Amino acid sequence: MVTNYTEEIVIEKAQNTKITDVDFANIAFGRVFTDHMFTCDFEDGKWQIPKITPYQAMSIEPSARVFHYGQAVFEGMKAYKDADDNVFLFRPDQNFARINKSAARLAIPEFPENYFFKGLETLLNLDKNWIKSGLGNSLYIRPFVIATEPAISASPAATYRFIIICSPAKAYYNQPVRVLFARKYSRSADGGVGFVKAAGNYAAQFYPTSLAQQKGFQQIIWTDASTHKNLEEAGTMNIFFRINDKLITAPNNDRILDGVTRKSVIQLAADLNIDCEVRPVSVHEIKTAAKEGDLKEIFGAGTAAVISPVSAFGHADDVFDLPQLDNSYAMLFKEKLMHIQHNLAEDKHGWRYEVK
Ligand code: COI
Secondary structure (H helix, E strand, C coil): CCCCCCCCCEECCCCCCCHHHCCHHHCCCCCCCCCEEEEEEEECCEECCCEEEECCCCCCCCCEHHHHHCCEEECCEEEEECCCCCEEEECHHHHHHHHHHHHHHCCCCCCCHHHHHHHHHHHHHHCHHHCCECCCCEEEEEEEEEECCECCCCCCCCCEEEEEEEEEECCCCCCCEEEEECCCCCCCCCCCCCCCCEHHHHHHHHHHHHHHHHCCCCEEEEECCCCCCEEEECCCCEEEEEECCEEEECCCCCCCCCCHHHHHHHHHHHHCCCCEEECCCEHHHHHHHHHCCCEEEEEEEECCCEEEEEEEEEECCEEEECCCCCCCHHHHHHHHHHHHHCCCCCCCCCCEEEEC
16 A cells, blocks of 8 residues: 655756756767756654755765666656647656555565656656657656665665656667677576566666677567576567568566556557567567568567667677568557657547646
């Protein structure tokens, strides 16, 4: 149960804005942050009064458990602006539910719903000028929780900090990505934390991904940890395969992140009468389809990545280039999603959330 809290947010506004220094046309993902941040500490068994302050460095003891045991979870969300300067979030209820699911798995106390939404909306109103209108522009929002207790025994902390920072964003991948199917390393295992957004899930991918990059691939498609036969997700995004006119994506399990963009694509496919099978998909099936010319597309789906087409995949000594289609499903879903997000299309599932 997530308790609701009643205290007002304490706000300290930034004296100056940094926005004039930002080149919004050439923005690299996740490097520039807005003027304000939201923080809320968990102490004495409860979440304390939340604060919004100027974005700033924090002082945390080196013994804080997050530095030693990675007790940290996060979310990725985006805010969008329409042509009339109205601000929208996309399915924020899903992110709220997921950060608390992640928190529960990492033995972190749940965060109250009203603090999450009030905090987000107040922060977005203060930093509204950082959200640019126009398709392809967004403000990436990173809520996260870290264990702050200064103690290095390996057990859950007694104190935490919930933080929200925001960063203006364009595309995560500027070009179609080349992906390598994993044969040795794994991202997650049954009974593990792959299904939640634990910080360590991402760090564990950096080394194998750097090996893949040396071979000319940008990302790894992770396979199941026990057999490496089934294709699961790409780490920064969930993954879809198109064989002829049929879409296939792996079912959620302990090892796969329950992606908001993934589930939105599955729903949009149903709306568009595109056959989408949610079932295990094997390396063998995809290689066979590629050899026979039936594999039309692979694309990733995620908040940061939106919909990112794959240009080629590698497995063992084989590399397959994918055709470039004029009428790709990837572009169709990307356009449909972006139009809903930017208030340019009907929102029949109630996914848009207006920030007042
Ligand atoms: C997101 O898509 O929001 C993520 O958290 C992925 C991250 C690697 C940027």
